[in-house]
Amino acid sequence: MKKKTSIKELELRANMIRKSVIQMLAEAKSGHTAGSLGMADIFTALYGTFLHYNPKKPTADDRDYLILSCGHICPVLYATLSSSGFFPEKELLTLRKLGSRLQGHPERNCIPGIETTSGPLGQGISQAAGIALGLRLDKKKNKVVCITSDGEHQEGQVWEAALFIAHQKLDIINIIDRNYIQIGGNTEDSVALGSLKEKYDSFGWNTLEIDGNKMEEIVEGLTKAFQSKGPVAIIANTVPGKGVSFMEHDASWHGRAPNPEQAKEALNELTKIEEGLKK
Numbered sequence: 001m002k003k004k005t006s007i008k009e010l011e012l013r014a015n016m017i018r019k020s021v022i023q024m025l026a027e028a029k030s031g032h033t034a035g036s037l038g039m040a041d042i043f044t045a046l047y048g049t050f051l052h053y054n055p056k057k058p059t060a061d062d063r064d065y066l067i068l069s070c071g072h073i074c075p076v077l078y079a080t081l082s083s084s085g086f087f088p089e090k091e092l093l094t095l096r097k098l099g100s101r102l103q104g105h106p107e108r109n110c111i112p113g114i115e116t117t118s119g120p121l122g123q124g125i126s127q128a129a130g131i132a133l134g135l136r137l138d139k140k141k142n143k144v145v146c147i148t149s150d151g152e153h154q155e156g157q158v159w160e161a162a163l164f165i166a167h168q169k170l171d172i173i174n175i176i177d178r179n180y181i182q183i184g185g186n187t188e189d190s191v192a193l194g195s196l197k198e199k200y201d202s203f204g205w206n207t208l209e210i211d212g213n214k215m216e217e218i219v220e221g222l223t224k225a226f227q228s229k230g231p232v233a234i235i236a237n238t239v240p241g242k243g244v245s246f247m248e249h250d251a252s253w254h255g256r257a258p259n260p261e262q263a264k265e266a267l268n269e270l271t272k273i274e275e276g277l278k279k
């Protein structure tokens with residue numbers, strides 16, 4: 001573990017990340033809101049407490065690797081990276097603008113802290129496997145954490161990688177955003193995923209299931225995962241659109257940005273949450 005940050009402090013930071021996400025998307029007038037808000041707590045815990053990194057030396061040999069497989073939720077990664085010192089926060093408002101480094105899907109070698117280019121779903125867990133195998137060959141202990149979404153588990157490549165990783169006993173933590181939505185509605189109405197816990201268990205992974213919006217559970221789950229050897233899957237049950245009442249559990253916010261009025265309302269709600277947390 002990198003450093004101990006209190007649960008309250010992490011909750012406050014996650015709420016700030018949500019505010020940044022709303023501001024970025026409203027300014028861009030496009031982008032993926034629901035998954036970005038839903039995963040803010042997990043990204044905050046990872047960068048606030050667990051991952052080892054130096055924002056001044058983002059490619060340092062001893063860094064941990066965070067692979068964002070579901071690239072469309074990059075606003076939450078951009079906001080977390082900038083608040084962790086990787087690049088100036090004012091750059092966040094250039095999201096999706098012509099010439100900006102912060103495109104709608106992340107690009108490697110462009111933004112400090114971004115390890116892989118992603119957007120086409122289903123590939124990140126294979127990239128994590130390659131990185132973990134390379135680290136093993138080099139006898140290095142850097143952690144490899146992959147963030148995947150539930151929708152991308154409808155891609156066959158994910159399961160091939162899951163088999164390979166278990167066979168090789170690679171040290172990978174795969175955090176799965178189990179929010180039950182995808183581009184066209186509920187995941188179970190599209191191609192049902194059923195119990196991802198049972199599936200990962202049967203593939204030979206050590207599998208945990210957590211509430212991905214409860215900071216204590218996130219910290220407890222990540223503590224176990226970071227202390228484990230071999231593949232660990234964390235099924236993180238999250239609320240898409242978390243923190244903004246009119247976005248929560250509504251798949252239409254998968255790839256929609258708030259208009260100015262909606263952004264104002266969303267920021268008001270998040271400010272109320274912040275005030276509640278400060279009491």
Ligand SMILES: Cc1ncc(C[n+]2csc(CCOP(=O)(O)OP(=O)(O)O)c2C)c(N)n1
Pocket residue numbers: 032034035036070072073119120121122149150151152179181182183240254
């Ligand atoms: C290989 C591939 N097929 C289709 C898409 C288009 N696409 C982008 S996001 C998305 C939904 C995937 O579900 P999930 O990642 O669970 O979405 P969320 O929870 O963020 O709504 C789809 C189909 C893509 N990016 N890559």
Ligand SMILES: [Mg+2]
Pocket residue numbers: 149150151177178179180181182
């Ligand atoms: Mg989803």
